[in-house]
Amino acid sequence: xxxxxxxxxxxxxxxxxxxxxxxxxxxxxxxxxxxxxxxxxxxxxxxxxxxxxxxxxxxxxxxxxxxxxxxxxxxxxxxxxxxxxxxxxxxxxxxxxxxxxxxxxxxxxxxxxxxxxxxxxxxxxxxxxxxxxxxxxxxxxx
Numbered sequence: 001x002x003x004x005x006x007x008x009x010x011x012x013x014x015x016x017x018x019x020x021x022x023x024x025x026x027x028x029x030x031x032x033x034x035x036x037x038x039x040x041x042x043x044x045x046x047x048x049x050x051x052x053x054x055x056x057x058x059x060x061x062x063x064x065x066x067x068x069x070x071x072x073x074x075x076x077x078x079x080x081x082x083x084x085x086x087x088x089x090x091x092x093x094x095x096x097x098x099x100x101x102x103x104x105x106x107x108x109x110x111x112x113x114x115x116x117x118x119x120x121x122x123x124x125x126x127x128x129x130x131x132x133x134x135x136x137x138x139x140x141x142x
Contacts (some may be wrong), residue, residue: 010035084127
């Protein structure tokens with residue numbers, strides 16, 4: 001069978017199972033197995049490729065989880081407030097957004113994905129907006 005059709009069938013099966021309240025992890029695993037078998041890979045190659053895919057994506061998932069933990073710590077401990085105040089004091093109100101953009105640039109320059117950098121810097125940006133009495137909509141849309 002054509003691999004594209006097999007993948008479409010496996011994905012459709014996974015979506016249907018998820019909609020029927022099957023746990024998403026099990027539904028996606030079953031969909032991947034069905035796709036591999038229908039593509040003619042055989043059980044061994046299908047499982048091998050599934051493990052290979054997990055191995056390839058795991059570092060990105062860990063980075064995103066770590067950024068979420070860091071964001072939670074920044075907010076809960078008040079560190080985001082302190083960082084925001086320091087950025088406003090050092091950069092001045094006029095250059096504060098440039099300083100914030102530069103911090104995201106530095107984070108992404110050291111090998112962190114942009115989504116992780118945004119998740120990490122978001123609470124600091126919100127605190128800077130509060131410190132500068134800037135409406136939330138203006139901070140996120142300009």
